Amino acid sequence: MEVSVLRIGHRVVRDDRVTTHVVLVSRAFGSRRIYMTEVDNSIKETLAKVVKRWGGSDFNVEIVRDWKKVITTWKKNSGIVVHLTMYGINVDEAIIDIVGKGRVLVVVGAQKVPNELFHLADHNVAVGNQPHSEIAALSIFLDRIFQGTQLKRDFRGAKIKIIPNVRGKHVKMLDK
Amino acid sequence: MEVSVLRIGHRVVRDDRVTTHVVLVSRAFGSRRIYMTEVDNSIKETLAKVVKRWGGSDFNVEIVRDWKKVITTWKKNSGIVVHLTMYGINVDEAIIDIVGKGRVLVVVGAQKVPNELFHLADHNVAVGNQPHSEIAALSIFLDRIFQGTQLKRDFRGAKIKIIPNVRGKHVKMLDK
Numbered sequence: 001m002e003v004s005v006l007r008i009g010h011r012v013v014r015d016d017r018v019t020t021h022v023v024l025v026s027r028a029f030g031s032r033r034i035y036m037t038e039v040d041n042s043i044k045e046t047l048a049k050v051v052k053r054w055g056g057s058d059f060n061v062e063i064v065r066d067w068k069k070v071i072t073t074w075k076k077n078s079g080i081v082v083h084l085t086m087y088g089i090n091v092d093e094a095i096i097d098i099v100g101k102g103r104v105l106v107v108v109g110a111q112k113v114p115n116e117l118f119h120l121a122d123h124n125v126a127v128g129n130q131p132h133s134e135i136a137a138l139s140i141f142l143d144r145i146f147q148g149t150q151l152k153r154d155f156r157g158a159k160i161k162i163i164p165n166v167r168g169k170h171v172k173m174l175d176k
Numbered sequence: 177m178e179v180s181v182l183r184i185g186h187r188v189v190r191d192d193r194v195t196t197h198v199v200l201v202s203r204a205f206g207s208r209r210i211y212m213t214e215v216d217n218s219i220k221e222t223l224a225k226v227v228k229r230w231g232g233s234d235f236n237v238e239i240v241r242d243w244k245k246v247i248t249t250w251k252k253n254s255g256i257v258v259h260l261t262m263y264g265i266n267v268d269e270a271i272i273d274i275v276g277k278g279r280v281l282v283v284v285g286a287q288k289v290p291n292e293l294f295h296l297a298d299h300n301v302a303v304g305n306q307p308h309s310e311i312a313a314l315s316i317f318l319d320r321i322f323q324g325t326q327l328k329r330d331f332r333g334a335k336i337k338i339i340p341n342v343r344g345k346h347v348k349m350l351d352k
Contacts (some may be wrong), residue, residue, distance in 0.1 A: 016346050017194050021309035030307040048306055087338055092324050118338045118343050128327040129338035130204040131226055133197035136315035139308075143316055151304040162263055162305035168294050169263045 002103045003145060004074075005034040005138065008067045009110035010119075016040050021135045022108065023047055023061060029142035031106070033060040035070050050071035055158030070104065071120050079103035081121045084137045085113070088124035093158060095144045098123060108134040178279045179321060180250075181210040181314065184293075185241045192216050197311045198284065199223055199237060205318035207282070207325035211246050220279050231317035231334030247281065255279035257297045258320040260313045261289070264300035271320045274299060282317060285311040 005026045010019050019036075020043050026034045027050070039061060051057050062072050080101050088094070098104060107113075107121060118124055120175050127137040140149060154161075163170040177318050181202045186195050198344075202210045203223070215237060223226060225235050240246050247257050256277050264270070274280060281300040283289075283297060294300055303313040330337075 010249065015193065017191065018197065021311060024306075024308040025312045028304055028308040029312070054306055069349075087341055087347075089340050089342060090327060092327070113250040115344075118345075124341070124343060126327075126338075126340055128204055128329075129340060130230055130329075130331070131201040132204040133315070134309050135197060135309050136201045136205070139312035139315050140319055143319070144309075151266060151268070151302075153304075155306070162302075164261055164265050164302055164305060165300070166265060167300060168291075171263075 001100065001145060003031040003099060003142065004105050005031050006022045006067060006070055006105055006107045007034060007036045007110070009113060010036060010038060010105065011066060011110060015110050016042060018110070018135065019043055024050065025135055025139050025142070027059045028150070029139060030116070030146050030153060030168050031142065032058070033062055035062050035064050035067070037064060037067055049067065053135055053159050055155030057157050059116050064131070068120065068171055071107070074105045075122075077103070079105055080123070081107065082123045082125055082141070083107045083117055083121035083128060084119070084141055085124050086126050086129050086131060088126040091125050091127050091141060091144055094123055094125040098113065099145060108138050110134065177276065177321060179207040179318065180281050181207050182243060182246055182281055182283045183210060183212045183286070184283065185289060186212060186214060187286060188214060188216050191286050192218060194286070194311065195219055196222050200226065201311055201315050201318070203232055203235045203325070205315060206322050206329060207318065208234070209238055211238050211240050211243070213240060213243055215239055229335050231331030233333050234351060244296065247283070250279070250281045253279070255281055257281045257283065257301070258299045258301050258317070259293055259297035260281045260303060260310065260317055261294070261300050262302050262305050262307060264302040265304050267301050267317060267320055268298055270301045275321060280321070282314065284314050286310070
C-alpha cells in the first residue's frame with residue numbers, strides 16, 4: 001500500500017515541535033510523503049538531519065497552498081481519503097474497508113478542522129473517541145495499515161543502523 | 177493490568193505541548209497515572225478541562241522530585257519497569273514477557289536519557305529503531321498492552337460521550 005499524510009491547521013511556532021513529531025512518525029511508520037500548508041525551517045532542518053543519518057531520502061515534505069485541492073486531486077486519481085477524528089468510526093472496524101485498497105491519504109488536523117473535511121473524506125476514522133493527540137492517532141492508524149511491519153523497515157541510504165539490544169546502545173555504521 | 181507512565185527530561189515551555197500530548201495519551205490509552213519531574217500549569221489546566229468534560233478523575237498527574245526513586249520503589253513493590261527507547265528490543269517480541277505480568281511502569285524521555293536508565297529498567301523496548309516521537313512510542317506500547325480495548329473505554333464521571341459517526345459529529349450529553 002502507498003500511504004501519504006496531509007497535515008492541516010498547523011500554527012507556526014506554537015505547533016512546531018508537535019508537527020516535527022508528525023513528520024518523523026510519517027517517515028518512520030512507512031508513509032511516502034507529508035503534505036503541509038506551511039512549515040517552519042526548523043522542521044525541515046530536523047527532517048534533513050534525520051534523513052542524512054538514518055536514510056529514507058524518498059520520503060518528502062511537500063508544501064501546498066490549498067489542502068482541499070490535495071484531497072480532490074487524490075480522489076480524482078482513485079485514491080482513498082481517510083480523516084482521523086475522534087468523532088469517527090473506531091479504527092479497528094474502519095480498517096477492514098481500507099487495508100489493501102491501494103493509495104491512502106491520511107488527513108490529520110492540528111486542532112479543530114473545517115466541517116467540510118468530514119464530507120470530503122471517504123472515511124472518518126477514530127483512534128478512540130477521547131481527546132488525545134494527532135501523533136498518537138497517526139501512529140496507531142499507520143500501525144493498523146502496516147500491521148507492525150513498519151517497525152522493522154530498512155531505510156535506503158542510511159549511514160547508521162541500530163542493532164536491537166537488551167541493555168544499552170548498539171549502533172552499526174553502514175558502508176556506502 | 178495496571179499501567180503507570182513516568183516522563184523524564186521534560187524541558188518547561190519548549191516541550192509543553194508535546195508533554196500535554198503525552199499526558200492525554202496516558203489518560204486516553206488506559207494508564208492510571210503519570211509521574212513527572214516538573215510540569216507547567218498550562219498542562220495541568222488542559223488535563224483538568226479534559227477530565228471535567230470527558231471523565232476519568234481517577235487518572236492522576238503526580239509531580240516527583242527524584243525519578244530514580246519512582247523506579248526503585250516501583251521495583252521494590254514487584255512492579256515491572258519498561259523503558260521505551262529506539263535502542264531496545266522490538267515491542268512485538270518484548271511484549272510477550274510483559275503482558276499479564278501485573279503492574280507496569282512505562283518510562284519515556286523527552287530527549288536523550290541518562291545511560292543508567294537502560295540498567296534500571298527491566299525491559300528496554302523499541303517501537304521501531306528509528307527516531308520519531310515518544311508520543312507515538314507510548315501509544316503503540318499501550319496499544320500492544322491493551323490490544324485495542326483502550327480505544328473503547330468508558331470514563332467515569334464523563335459529561336459527554338461521542339457516538340461514533342460515519343460523517344460529522346454526534347455528541348451525547350450524559351445524565352449525572
